[in-house]
Amino acid sequence: MRPTTKDLAKAAGVSRATVDRVLNGRPGVHEKTVQAVQAAIDRLGFERNLSAANLAKSRVYRFEFLLPRDGGEFLAELDAQIAEHGRLLRADSIEIRTRRVLERNPHQVVATLANLSREEVDGVAIMSSESPQVRDATLRLIERGINVVQFISGQHGVRPFDFVGIDNYAAGATAARLLGAFCKQPAGRVMVIAEAMTSLDSAERRLGFDQTLGLRFPGLSALPTLETHGNHTRAAAIVAAAYRNFPDIVGVYVMSSEAFVPLEAVLRHGGRRARTIVAHERTARTVELLKSEMIAALIVQNPGHVVRSAVRLLKARCDGRTPLASQEDIRIEILLKENLALPDKGTA
Amino acid sequence: MRPTTKDLAKAAGVSRATVDRVLNGRPGVHEKTVQAVQAAIDRLGFERNLSAANLAKSRVYRFEFLLPRDGGEFLAELDAQIAEHGRLLRADSIEIRTRRVLERNPHQVVATLANLSREEVDGVAIMSSESPQVRDATLRLIERGINVVQFISGQHGVRPFDFVGIDNYAAGATAARLLGAFCKQPAGRVMVIAEAMTSLDSAERRLGFDQTLGLRFPGLSALPTLETHGNHTRAAAIVAAAYRNFPDIVGVYVMSSEAFVPLEAVLRHGGRRARTIVAHERTARTVELLKSEMIAALIVQNPGHVVRSAVRLLKARCDGRTPLASQEDIRIEILLKENLALPDKGTA
């Protein structure tokens, strides 16, 4: 049996209340007593039982995912994963909910963040493109004792908050490598198309893409990024124009997480040219296109993993633990027709 | 506040002990009483608090990973992941340990399984190639109330036990697709090499590989599988012979999870031919080769994920829950130089 606070109390010759105070670093304990308890902890190899503590406190972790107000299939998928994971987590006294409240406008994001209070939430996962204002607002959240993880959008290893998501530079590089490999022609142009190029994330993808394409496939050259802004008509027009102007387009990179509108336009106006398409994220539609071989490869971040990772990080920070870096690395997954998970063979 | 057993007891007009009996399906409760409690559960939307229950029971989940006695780097990696994950899980009253006890011989495996008792373990993850004997022994484990998951080695969706690992057929197909794409030459031979071909797993990988290669790259043809059996000298000899006999080898598929010996031989004797190599699993060595571009792609199952998934499944079964299929699908990940996780940028 693992030692308990009772054992500690006996060993240190104090009461369990005092042990508790030491364990939780609460003030008002004589230095000497603290030492004694610490010694007992080390000697007995005491490890605290977190769920007992949480039970006693009736502690509930309240986390919120703040997501963009509007978005497409990828966002819907995230939403669904959060909901599903949330159901499971209720058993662990973790309540998570998603709020689709963030707009493009940084001021609106700042205002939303400013309204969050320690009274109602213990941690938030924020999916919003970076800007100095948002960054400041986030720092203020932390000061108020609300834990934060940057979700999907943002950068690796830029403290002081945790980031969950893929490395966008590497994602772009991966796209280039795949496009080059799957594209038969050694020379030609590559169309790059996105919903919008506003965020730093897109810039990084584009950078990674260009660098790797240039390095590995000198015969291929990428066109400037086309932007569809969620508008089908506009998308159709610019894509058609691109195909008209550049007869040597041999591949397409759909750079944004929301791929539907750009893909639609490319498939409709590309005809049988541009057979090699690389896009991002797994949704019902992109998977369908992968299966029917209209898309060569998909670069995805697993929505289930990112959600679970965000929650683990938030919880770890709440408990004052340091999360395990190795476990929280989000992989840039590559999906081909061949390694799509098979249709569910059943789990009873 | 979520309703508790106390609330249930009051609502149903019984004592908490009776509520407990109903909740746990224990016998000796009048049918009428059961109904009353059930009704209260539905009415109040009661959800039991598992950790409180576990605390009261001082329940500890004891899981064991039974792994092959000998193995190389991939196995070492798994071992490490299990250990690391185990440390974290202690906080959740889950004790996992690994035992490197399984041998090639099915009888030895059967004997080992036969020795497991409900007294000492609640669930086991078994990594052993399938055979009728082992299958029987596994079924007997389940009859004795020990939960089982087939680990890494085995097949998807073949009840009655859970399987954690990749679909080997799809993995082989993925290898073929990548090899074909990254290999510049449209025609030539492909060397297929493995540590050993004994298991069903290898047969499936090979099947998937051949089918996809034939379908997608008619110019490429795969040679019969070479087997190295962990023996460097032997490996060198057969690889050298293959290169001598087939001057048109343009690619290599290293099929086994342990890739070191085969890779070594190929790199030493392939010279600058066979630039396109696809292998399995992420280890220090394979990653090094990927970085230096000696290997084109790696097909991996994430050791951390498989371990966590196995534990979640075991725990779910112990609690009588049905695991969430969607969450437990192990992805066939593709690693290129481009999407290797970056060197750790730090997590403080």
Added chain:
DNA sequence: CTGAAAGCGCTAACAG
């Protein structure tokens, strides 16, 4: 068949 009482490991409120 059912209930009262004690306890799992920890925390909280209040005395002292």
Added chain:
DNA sequence: CTGTTAGCGCTTTCAG
């Protein structure tokens, strides 16, 4: 500064 007491939600004797 420290101890006592009660209680978190559930389980487990042991009477009845």
